[in-house]
Amino acid sequence: MSHYQHVKVHRQRALVVLPIVSLSLFFLSWELVVDFGLVPQTLLAPPSAVVKMFFAKLTSTAPDGLLLQEHAWISIKEAFLGYFLALLVGIPLGLAMGWFRLAEGLARPIFEFIRPIPPIAWIPLTIYWFGIGLTGKVFIIWIGGIVPCVINAYAGVRMTNPVFLQMARLYGATSWQMFRTVCIPSALPMVFGALQIALAWCWMNLVGAELLAANGGLGFLIQSGRKLGRPDLVVLGMVTVALTGVIIGLAIDRIEKKLLAGMRR
Amino acid sequence: MHNIKIACENVSKTFLQKGDTRVDVLKDVSITVRDNEFVVILGPGQCGKTTLLRMIAGFEKPTTGRVLMDGQPVGGPGRDKGFVFQSYMLFAWRTVRGNVEVGLRMRGVPKAERRVISQQYIDMVGLTGFENHYPHQLSGGMKQRVGIARAYCNDPQIMLLDEPFGQLDAQTRLYMEKETERIWLQEKRTVIFVTNNIDEALTLGDRIYTMKDKLPGTLCNCYEVDLPRPRESTDKEFLRLRKQIIEESELVL
Ligand SMILES: Nc1ncnc2c1ncn2[C@@H]1O[C@H](COP(=O)(O)OP(=O)(O)OP(=O)(O)O)[C@@H](O)[C@H]1O
Numbered sequence: 001m002s003h004y005q006h007v008k009v010h011r012q013r014a015l016v017v018l019p020i021v022s023l024s025l026f027f028l029s030w031e032l033v034v035d036f037g038l039v040p041q042t043l044l045a046p047p048s049a050v051v052k053m054f055f056a057k058l059t060s061t062a063p064d065g066l067l068l069q070e071h072a073w074i075s076i077k078e079a080f081l082g083y084f085l086a087l088l089v090g091i092p093l094g095l096a097m098g099w100f101r102l103a104e105g106l107a108r109p110i111f112e113f114i115r116p117i118p119p120i121a122w123i124p125l126t127i128y129w130f131g132i133g134l135t136g137k138v139f140i141i142w143i144g145g146i147v148p149c150v151i152n153a154y155a156g157v158r159m160t161n162p163v164f165l166q167m168a169r170l171y172g173a174t175s176w177q178m179f180r181t182v183c184i185p186s187a188l189p190m191v192f193g194a195l196q197i198a199l200a201w202c203w204m205n206l207v208g209a210e211l212l213a214a215n216g217g218l219g220f221l222i223q224s225g226r227k228l229g230r231p232d233l234v235v236l237g238m239v240t241v242a243l244t245g246v247i248i249g250l251a252i253d254r255i256e257k258k259l260l261a262g263m264r265r
Numbered sequence: 266m267h268n269i270k271i272a273c274e275n276v277s278k279t280f281l282q283k284g285d286t287r288v289d290v291l292k293d294v295s296i297t298v299r300d301n302e303f304v305v306i307l308g309p310g311q312c313g314k315t316t317l318l319r320m321i322a323g324f325e326k327p328t329t330g331r332v333l334m335d336g337q338p339v340g341g342p343g344r345d346k347g348f349v350f351q352s353y354m355l356f357a358w359r360t361v362r363g364n365v366e367v368g369l370r371m372r373g374v375p376k377a378e379r380r381v382i383s384q385q386y387i388d389m390v391g392l393t394g395f396e397n398h399y400p401h402q403l404s405g406g407m408k409q410r411v412g413i414a415r416a417y418c419n420d421p422q423i424m425l426l427d428e429p430f431g432q433l434d435a436q437t438r439l440y441m442e443k444e445t446e447r448i449w450l451q452e453k454r455t456v457i458f459v460t461n462n463i464d465e466a467l468t469l470g471d472r473i474y475t476m477k478d479k480l481p482g483t484l485c486n487c488y489e490v491d492l493p494r495p496r497e498s499t500d501k502e503f504l505r506l507r508k509q510i511i512e513e514s515e516l517v518l
């Protein structure tokens with residue numbers, strides 16, 4: 001018994017300590033590699049420079065014209081707008097495709113045709129259509145975000161337990177009733193999965209889009225850093241992308257847990 | 266005076282598995298069930314009991330032969346047939362009341378009326394006070410009560426029960442059998458009850474059809490159980506019949 005407990009404590013400690021060790025080692029060696037000139041300062045900024053830059057950018061618009069939080073806010077706004085529009089279209093579409101022959105027959109070919117196009121490949125067209133402002137990026141996020149929504153919602157409906165459908169038929173349910181009362185609730189866990197996947201996907205596409213066509217946002221910050229030959233700015237942009245992504249992911253995780261707990265699954 | 270409610274005439278069923286494997290699941294099965302009769306189909310695992318019940322419900326069409334209800338071939342599934350599933354098949358996202366009301370809701374019965382009807386059957390199966398519980402908060406026996414209430418709620422003419430208590434422990438099972446008998450005496454219906462348990466069959470059935478334990482499933486014998494209810498498993502006649510069925514069908518257990 002005590003032996004068992006000892007092992008358990010040991011394991012938990014490992015899970016706390018090891019990440020700290022690995023992160024410290026990672027940043028330390030990164031710092032040292034740059035400080036000792038193994039990698040020239042012009043190619044990579046050391047963590048200390050990034051941290052310094054981080055605090056400077058909170059209050060200074062130089063050299064790219066906007067504060068760090070302004071860039072982040074632009075990116076978040078674009079990502080979430082595109083994301084919500086993608087959910088709004090993708091989830092109902094996927095659900096309908098899973099159940100109604102008509103919807104699947106009509107929408108599937110177009111969907112399969114658009115699906116393999118990387119969202120970033122839409123950039124040239126969106127620049128023609130919308131310029132480099134918010135609309136174009138929202139469009140790119142939207143068209144990319146639809147894909148996981150449709151796939152998951154479709155699969156969710158398809159995975160409905162057939163015995164439930166037979167039972168509904170026994171009660172004289174119409175096709176629409178079966179869709180509403182059986183298929184959609186059965187598909188919900190898969191749909192929640194899509195919320196996570198789509199958001200991560202939207203975030204990545206956004207930064208990609210901003211690298212190529214933007215006048216603000218974290219991707220734009222990275223790109224400005226490259227143009228100005230400022231590795232510290234580039235790395236700061238990347239780190240902010242990562243941190244913001246992690247925070248959004250955690251938030252969605254929270255929300256999902258709450259919602260699913262509400263369903264008492 | 267005893268009308269024949271359900272008749273299966275030389276019913277056979279062949280399934281195609283994985284596209285090219287033929288499985289004969291039922292062969293030449295003929296049964297008749299009279300109005301308000303409690304018929305038990307007793308057979309070991311994997312002999313096509315569920316398949317037979319599903320054909321009576323109209324989920325499957327017989328490959329050959331006919332299934333008649335009131336002299337007419339059974340069409341598709343419909344609310345004149347109640348079905349209690351072997352695995353409970355409750356909606357995890359609905360409360361007890363929500364599950365019981367499913368059929369009424371699909372028929373567009375107004376809420377107030379729905380409440381009255383569902384409450385009546387929730388009380389009947391003894392789940393009063395659990396209306397707002399979710400399935401995961403219920404024990405196995407309670408879950409199957411929900412399944413029974415749900416089927417009764419649609420006021421079916423026949424009730425088809427597919428090993429409803431197969432997943433319960435012996436004690437709960439015994440209790441649920443008594444409950445089933447009480448409910449049946451209270452709300453007379455034509456019942457076809459599938460089981461692999463001989464004591465369950467003898468406790469409940471007016472008549473018992475036994476099935477052979479090899480595919481394709483065929484009928485073995487039919488026994489009239491002319492014992493007063495409620496029955497005691499220690500009753501002499503009960504035990505004699507039990508012995509006879511075991512000997513004649515080589516049924517284990
Ligand atoms: N839809 C189907 N397609 C193909 N084969 C099927 C189908 N339904 C049942 N079978 C086959 O029919 C056989 C009998 O199945 P069935 O479920 O009727 O048996 P059962 O007597 O109810 O068994 P149990 O006691 O385990 O519930 C099984 O071997 C199964 O593989």
Ligand SMILES: [Mg+2]
Pocket residue numbers: 314315316351427428
């Ligand atoms: Mg079965």
